[in-house]
Each structure stands twice: as C-alpha cells, then as structure tokens.
Amino acid sequence: MRLTLKPLGAVDAGVLEHLRRELRAFDEVVVAPTADLPSTGFNPKRGQYRASSLFEACLQEPGTRVLGVTEADLYETGLNFVFGYSQPGGRVAVISLARLRDADLARYRERAVKEAVHELGHTLGLAHDEDRAECVMHFSRTLADTDRKGREYCAACAARAELTLKRLRT
Ligand SMILES: [Zn+2]
Ligand SMILES: [Zn+2]
Incomplete structure (x- = not known):
C-alpha cells in the first residue's frame, strides 16, 4: 500500500520529509515530482485556489492514496x-500549509501531520468525530482546534479506518 505525496507549487522540503516519515499507516510513502498549481483553479478576487481543482x-499519480500538498x-x-x-471515500x-505556519517549526510540522491524517481519514471512509x-x-x-487535538484516530475511528485499510491490502 503506497501513499504518494504530490507537491503542488513550491512546497517546503522539510515539511514534505516530515510527512513522508510520519504517515505510518501506509507501508510506503513516496514524494512525487512537483506539479504546477492549476491556473484554472485560481480565484483572483479571493487570492485563493479552489481546493478541488x-x-x-x-x-494522475499512482498510489493507493494520493495526498496533494500545497502552500x-x-x-x-x-x-x-x-x-x-x-474526495470522501475517494483516492x-x-x-x-498556508494557514498552518508558526514560528515554532515543530508545531508547524505537527499541524501538517494532523491535517494530512485527517484528510486521509476521510478517504478511508471516516466522517467528522463530533464527540471527541x-x-x-x-x-x-x-488552528486552536488543530493544536488541541491529537494526531491519532480515537479507538472507534481507528477501527473503522482499519477495516478500509485491510480491504485495500488484499
Ligand atoms: Zn474533515
Ligand atoms: Zn474519532
């Protein structure tokens, strides 16, 4: 089972390496070549890109799951x-990383891990956990919510994610 990290636009190499090492639910994590951000997805009025673009x-990348990472x-x-x-239940x-920055580099990188584990959780069939x-x-x-929560799934979410991971392994 492979997770592919796909940098979109220039992305801090330290964060990519941190994600590569820390996303341990997958047997293998690889960093794909950087792609340009899609000009069609840019909204000049907002100065933002539409996430789904x-x-x-x-x-276009191979991998059981592909996580795009952008600044x-x-x-x-x-x-x-x-x-x-x-994509809920998608690949x-x-x-x-734009809003995760912090003077404390360790905190910045940990936020990136939490957001990555969270979004990958959605692709493994998990919904938001309102209770915990x-x-x-x-x-x-x-960001206060992000800093307060852990980087792990609770037991109930972990059990659900494991069912999907088991299915993907076979
Ligand atoms: Zn979510
Ligand atoms: Zn949970």
Missing part, C-alpha cells in the same frame, strides 16, 4: 478557507 494532478491558500464553495479537502485529498475533541477526525474550525 488540485485533485486532477493528484489523480497556496485554499477555499471551497461555501467555505472561506479550508486546511484540507478530500485523493489535499492539504494547504482529541480525535484527529474532530473538525478544525481554527
């Missing part, structure tokens, strides 16, 4: 910004 470049700020219809976005997801603020599947409205 980044899926196409991800879908561009992302939005979706009805949402002023998103930390990440996924690809994206995360944006510490579960990585808890929705992050603000």
